[in-house]
Amino acid sequence: MQLLYLALALFLLLNLGAGMWRVLRGPTAADRMLAAQLFGTTAVAILLLLAQANTNAALRDVALVFALLAAMTAVAFVRRAWPNQEANHKPK
Amino acid sequence: MTLLTWVFDSLLGLSLLWLAWRALACPDLFKAIVLFVAFGLLMALAWVRLAAPDVALAEAAIGAGLTGALLMAALAKLHPTEAHDDFTVPPEKNVTKVWSWQWLPAVAILLVTTGLGYVVLSLPPYAAGLSTEVAANLAISGASNPVTAVLLNFRGYDTLLEIVVLLLALLGVWSLNSASLDRKAAPGIVLDTLARLLTPIFILVAAYLLWVGAHAPGGAFQAGAVLGAAGVLLLLAGWRPRAGLMALPLRLVLVTGPATFVIVAVLTLLMKGQMLEYPPTQAGVLILILETAATVSIGVTLAALFLGGDPRKNNRNKNQT
Structure with missing residues (x-):
């Protein structure tokens, strides 16, 4: 069972590599941001798998904090670094 | 495997x-x-x-x-x-001019790297460090998590200075800029709902991390960071605290952590002759008090850092004009 958890964690880590391609290629800022969000979700999954594989319950707390805070960067992005879009969508 | x-x-x-x-x-x-x-x-x-x-x-x-x-x-x-x-980043126009001096930091960094590499390679391949001593004294530290025992008891002054560093960072930001306390445009229903749903959960998780720090990974810095994230989320959602809270109440909350630490340090210095040396029977309670004060201060400091300026300075300017 431990082997399966580790193999899945490795598979997810490889997935991160695929996501990295999207960060580098873009083309828009939103593409890169969403790839970073995908990283957050994947990291949560990897942490949960490692928690099971190592029977270390503290890692679930790390996963919990990641899951809660992953959205912060995206919210900051939408509110601060995406000003033109916001202005365009606002009714005049 | x-x-x-x-x-x-x-x-x-x-x-x-x-x-x-x-x-x-x-x-x-x-x-x-x-x-x-x-x-x-x-x-x-x-x-x-x-x-x-x-x-x-x-x-x-x-x-x-x-x-x-x-x-x-x-x-x-x-x-x-x-x-x-x-x-x-806009391309530098005088790149060639800068280039002639670039070798100087490069040489300095190379020297430091070589020195560090030499030190690392000359270290003994295995060293127990202080972990055995920490384990031996864990019972009287007031916490069963060795990291918390080191941070809040054995090397409490480190943590005291770290909290002061955070405060200094905020003072630096405040001296550079002033922040507007005007309400930002309505964030839209999605962000508004997200902030309303997540903020209580952030506070709950911060309290959990603070409490769990006594016997498992967690503690004041992690809890404070989650609390700070709650503040950042509220600020991003357009919420601004009342101007009246920004003067004295904010400053009081900001210094709660360092002040509690200093008071405990002085008291232990007077009573035991050694700074931050807690009596073993009260160590657990003292650590919890220190961590709670530190968590609140760290959380508010981080949120204030995100605000990006002195909120009071702005009011003062506004009153003058």
């Missing part, structure tokens, strides 16, 4: 190096921020693999929640009007 962990670890290490290089070398600042956030995620995984869940927790709370938001806000301040897809 050892092969699997070996592949996992080497892939993780290589991705970290590659991400760090890309984040530094990338001329597009937005891309660099995204790469840095991804670096933080992988760094937390690396700490987990190094069996340091406490550090992983701190990296998760600060790297995922706060650094990304802070950098994003800073980027927006750098490029207030430009198109959102063009965050590229």
Whole structure:
């Protein structure tokens, strides 16, 4: 069972590599941001798998904090670094 | 199975190096921020693999929640009007002029790197460090988590100074800029609902991390970072505290952590003759009090850092005009 958890964690880590391609290629800022969000979700999954594989319950707390805070960067992005879009969508 | 962990670890290490290089070398600042956030995620995984869940927790709370938001806000301040897809650093005009001096820091860095490499290589291959001594004195420390015992008891003055450093950082930001307390435009129903749903959960998780720190990974810094993230989320959602709260109440909350630490340090100095040496029977309670005060101060300091300026200065200017 431990082997399966580790193999899945490795598979997810490889997935991160695929996501990295999207960060580098873009083309828009939103593409890169969403790839970073995908990283957050994947990291949560990897942490949960490692928690099971190592029977270390503290890692679930790390996963919990990641899951809660992953959205912060995206919210900051939408509110601060995406000003033109916001202005365009606002009714005049 | 050892092969699997070996592949996992080497892939993780290589991705970290590659991400760090890309984040530094990338001329597009937005891309660099995204790469840095991804670096933080992988760094937390690396700490987990190094069996340091406490550090992983701190990296998760600060790297995922706060650094990304802070950098994003800073980027927006750098490029207030430009198109959102063009965050590229403008090319330097006098590159050739700068180039002639670039070898100087390069030589300095090379010397430091060589020295550090020599020290690392000359270290004994295995050293127990202080972990056996920490384990031997854990019973009288007031916490069963060795990391908390070291941070809050054995090396409490380190933590005291770290909290003061945070306060100094905020004073630096305040001296540079003033922040507007005007309400921002309505954020829209999605962000508003998200902030309303998440803020209580953030506070609950912060309290949990604070409490769990006594016997498992967690503690004041992690809890404070989650609390700070709640403040950042509220600020992003357009919420602003009343101006009256910004003067004395904010300052009082900001100094609660350092002040509690200093009071305990002075009391223990007077009573036991040694700074921050707690009586073993009261150590647990003292650590909890210190950590609670520190958590609140750290959380509010981080949120105030995100506000990006002295909120009172702005009011003063407004009154004058």
